[in-house]
Amino acid sequence: VTVCTPPPVHAGPAIAAANAGKHVFCEGPMAVDLGQCDAMIAAARSKQIRITVQHTNRFNRNARMAKKALSEGLLGKVLMAKMDFFAPGAGDAYSGLATHNWRATWKGSGGGVIFHGARYAVDTLMWLLGDAREVYGKMESFSEGIEVEDCAVATVHFCSGALGQIFVSGLAQPDMLPSPFYRIDILGAKAAITVLPDWSVHSYDDAYARDVNERLSSQESGSNGGWVSQLRDWVDAIKEKREPFFPVESFRGQVEMTRALYQSITLGEPVSLPLNPADPYYTVADGIHPHF
Secondary structure: OEEOOOHHHOHHHHHHHHHOOOOEEEOOOOOOOHHHHHHHHHHHHHHOOOEEEOOHHHHOHHHHHHHHHHHOOOOOOEEEEEEEEEOOOHHHOOOHHHOOOHHHOHHHHOOOHHHHHOHHHHHHHHHHHOOEEEEEEEEEOOOOOOOOOOEEEEEEEEOOOOEEEEEEEOOOOOOOOOOOOEEEEEEEOOOEEEEEOOOEEEOOOHHHHHHHHHHHHHHOOOOOOHHHHHHHHHHHHHHHOOOOOOOHHHHHHHHHHHHHHHHHHHHOOOEEOOOOOOOOOOOOOOOOOOOO
16 A cells, blocks of 8 residues: 555554555655654554655665765764755745645644655655754744745754754745755764765865775665665565565654654754653644744
């Protein structure tokens, strides 16, 4: 079963499919809140079915090379990471003319550009850098007549000690900014890498940068066809009765990060992770959300 509904109605069809013994490929984000994510995970485990969530950048060759570089310590101690996301032409979703567009409302989308628009970039950053222990955000809705954020900035303190910055906008028109659609850079004590959109390795030691680049390029073959790779892995996991390469629990983090940022916006202060069920933004059951 493929679930391609808006995020607030991902969990219902996914859980119903799991209870019927059907495997699920779900659009990202996984769900609108952590309570729904937990219910999807519980259904998958109790019925022994495979749920995967569309976060195809993890299968991207550049992302795989970056993950290997980080896992093997090739950058040295990881110090900082930066993620930029500029959605060209997203005014169709985040504009005063979009008041009846589901992406522009809390009920329809569950969040704005940082939750829905930039979901793949946020997930990739978290997959590479690991769990966060604290987040702090600022967001605005500059478009008249919409409820959700169309621009956001956030700082992230990862459990590794590394610092991160997230900078997203749903209002950047084509050619307005020099940055590409989105970009991820990671700085280590020995070397730095640009992961997306184009791969590069930099170091004060040019020979070391060349060696790292050649080593990773030779070990990670294949294309950047994330969609095909994730679908193939999911189908193969079903046929072979094994876990997909990324277990269903791993997709929960992008939702938690965003929910924590919404809580930070409301409180006006940093929020510690992980969230617990008593936190006001763990679920959307009470209709709590930021007001811009």
